[in-house]
């Protein structure tokens with residue numbers, strides 16, 4: 001298990017304990033923890049709806065793929081520390097990282 | 111006013127196939143989509159991705175499937191309103207409906223079939239002060255008719271394929287074209303990026319890299335944009351139009367306000383015929399929900415067939431449906 005910290009759009013912070021040996025990506029972890037992430041494309045770097053900013057630990061993460069950079073290019077609010085959560089494989093290098101959710105949230109209608 | 115039997119809201123794969131199923135039963139369809147082209151998620155998000163789970167097509171590219179669907183429904187001559195979002199639906203005394211779009215197009219129909227997928231694809235908007243106040247007054251997120259920009263000064267913003275493509279296209283139409291991009295490289299199609307750099311070198315367009323538009327001004331109509339460079343200096347540029355092109359993102363949109371039973375952004379339906387809680391309104395494809403729902407094209411196709419058979423009773427209340435296979439009747443066009 002590793003620990004990461006997630007800030008939602010309102011800035012509320014939560015520490016998550018996540019398994020690093022299950023081949024999951026950060027988008028799946030966020031969904032499993034009931035964050036309202038659309039993830040329309042299911043993890044193919046095609047929709048940009050799982051955009052996060054890495055507030056701490058950016059240097060330890062694997063480099064962007066071309067597909068991820070292409071997608072980030074189309075997001076108006078992308079910054080130099082932006083990543084797509086679906087492209088971030090959870091492993092021990094992610095321990096201690098801090099992520100902020102940026103993507104627009106799913107519309108919840110009662 | 112457009113008059114039809116079934117008004118289909120959403121021209122994704124499921125809305126398109128619904129035309130075929132309705133056509134076999136001699137019902138006419140009019141499709142409305144907020145996007146300027148048909149195809150829904152397939153054309154908008156993944157046109158080149160191969161799909162493997164369409165029966166009879168071991169591997170097919172998403173856009174090819176859409177093109178085939180267009181061919182398959184052509185005999186039934188559906189009509190289209192594209193680039194307009196359905197805003198309201200009103201029930202008439204005789205139980206028919208009037209559907210009204212964002213551009214005030216009105217469609218009179220006997221049945222409404224909502225095939226709205228994940229909702230409307232809406233433009234992603236950059237955080238520019240005053241942006242929304244100038245929408246329709248110089249700020250536009252879509253190039254519907256390039257002629258609108260003839261001999262005008264245009265600023266485009268974005269770094270993806272559509273920003274590159276429209277920069278190239280409009281360089282032959284507009285009086286001046288400026289492309290503002292946050293980075294200094296483009297990862298869109300390499301030859302489009304190359305063309306844009308060539309156009310800039312030849313002085314045909316202005317390329318403003320490592321910069322962002324931060325504010326816009328005007329007096330009733332847009333007349334200038336303020337561009338901030340990486341060194342934080344801000345320059346002002348006069349323009350007639352600003353076209354931010356940062357892709358589209360789906361939003362449920364007005365569908366939520368039509369009195370339908372909604373569960374987690376999807377419309378609850380009866381799996382008997384995919385009818386909703388409002389008589390005469392059906393919901394098929396990704397937009398609906400029921401126990402066991404799978405968001406697959408295949409499932410949407412199946413739902414189209416059952417929907418059409420039930421819709422028949424609303425369109426032809428006095429006729430009995432005698433169901434035959436298409437191999438018996440053939441595809442009898444209108």
Ligand SMILES: Cc1cc2nc3c(=O)[nH]c(=O)nc-3n(C[C@H](O)[C@H](O)[C@H](O)COP(=O)(O)OP(=O)(O)OC[C@H]3O[C@@H](n4cnc5c(N)ncnc54)[C@H](O)[C@@H]3O)c2cc1C
Pocket residue numbers: 040041042044046119120121122123124125142143144145149150151152155156159160161162163194195196197225226227228229230231362363364365394395396397405406407408410
């Ligand atoms: C990356 C990716 C890969 C996929 N791969 C597969 C696959 O291999 N196999 C598979 O079966 N499925 C796949 N899917 C899922 C598949 O794309 C969807 O199930 C399918 O697109 C649903 O079709 P639809 O017609 O219901 O909706 P959509 O394709 O979402 O189309 C809905 C349309 O309705 C329009 N609309 C919505 N509201 C309004 C309104 N108020 N007014 C006007 N227009 C409106 C939208 O603009 C949109 O064009 C994939 C999805 C993604 C994102």
